[in-house]
Amino acid sequence: MAGNFEKEEKILTEFLKSIGPWRKHIVIGGGYAPIIYKLYFGERSKGNPPVGTRDLDSLLPRKVPAASSRNIATFLKDAGFERIFRDRESPPTEVYVKDIEGDEVEIEFLTDDSTRGDKTENVSIAGVVAQPLSFLKLSLKETLDFETQAGETGKVVSPGAWIFHKGLTFPRRSSGTKYYKDLYGIWYAGNQIGKFSENALKDLKKLRKENPAWSKTFCQNLSNWLKDASPSDWTKLEAQDPFGVLKRLGFEKLVKDF
Incomplete structure (x- = not known):
């Protein structure tokens, strides 16, 4: 692009x-x-x-x-x-x-x-x-x-709803490429658009509070991925960002901020 x-x-x-x-x-x-x-x-x-x-x-x-x-x-x-x-x-x-x-x-x-x-x-x-x-x-x-x-x-x-939906559904992806693209998208929308991303995370927290059952699934999905991700998984995720900004530590910090 x-x-x-x-x-x-x-x-x-x-x-x-x-x-x-x-x-x-x-x-x-x-x-x-x-x-x-x-x-x-x-x-x-x-x-x-x-x-x-x-x-x-x-x-x-x-x-x-x-x-x-x-x-x-x-x-x-x-x-x-x-x-x-x-x-x-x-x-x-x-x-x-x-x-x-x-x-x-x-x-x-x-x-x-x-x-x-x-x-x-x-x-x-x-x-x-x-x-x-x-x-x-x-x-x-x-x-x-x-x-x-x-x-x-x-x-x-809305970015909060978009991040929420991606976090709820990415484990169901049959295509490996789309699986990592979803995780990349979560990182980009929640971290790379300045003040808009900050507001997106506030919106996400509000939606999670209003939808506790979905929030539990959202957190479990991301927590399980972080726990089980292999070095190869991290390489594939980082490769989604052609500019080389997406790194493991930054992604882990973002998820913890959720």
């Missing part, structure tokens, strides 16, 4: 423009959240940028009021996104793909798994298929509004 964030700015602007009035119901999470934090809430010229990503995780509540006579899928199709099916589930897992600024950007929709039915079953929402994830309800509730330089507005998961 370039320090001027020009490509990321254009990708976010185009995505928000593409979804039209549905943006008021969609919350951006995943790896793009730290990018948004740095772009619109931190100081662009200070510190190192977060590691880039081509995946734009878009969070949706299970039920949303109609924002337009055209659904989300139609808006994306009209904006040049191609829908690709990833499996044979019913409904099938899908992503929306488009080349933006030379990158193949993937839009994936996610929702919370709060249902009396099958918690793993994909859900059709406003014309798109969303995959259910555990602990996502808080991420849909705790959000920040932002505006791109081009004037497009959107919502992003």
Whole structure:
């Protein structure tokens, strides 16, 4: 990622423009959240940028009021996104793909798994298929509004809720690469964006106090990782930061501050 964030700015602007009035119901999470934090809430010229990503995780509540006579899928199709099916589930897992600024950007929709039915079953929402994830309800509730330089507005998961969710879910990652990226993201959002990171940790403590059962799982997950991490694990984690700032001692101190 370039320090001027020009490509990321254009990708976010185009995505928000593409979804039209549905943006008021969609919350951006995943790896793009730290990018948004740095772009619109931190100081662009200070510190190192977060590691880039081509995946734009878009969070949706299970039920949303109609924002337009055209659904989300139609808006994306009209904006040049191609829908690709990833499996044979019913409904099938899908992503929306488009080349933006030379990158193949993937839009994936996610929702919370709060249902009396099958918690793993994909859900059709406003014309798109969303995959259910555990602990996502808080991420849909705790959000920040932002505006791109081009004037497009959107919502992003608050940093406290984002760190909380990553700490709750990283042990479930099937991909080793994503596992370490989640831990890197926790460190970046909680340590590398100056005053914004300080406020993120205060927000995290408030959310943990309000959600004691989740807080216990969050602490156990990180404590177990610190206890069991091998030298190879630390090498892989530190390698996530291309600028070489992330070090074991700093990560351990951050987790203890939680």
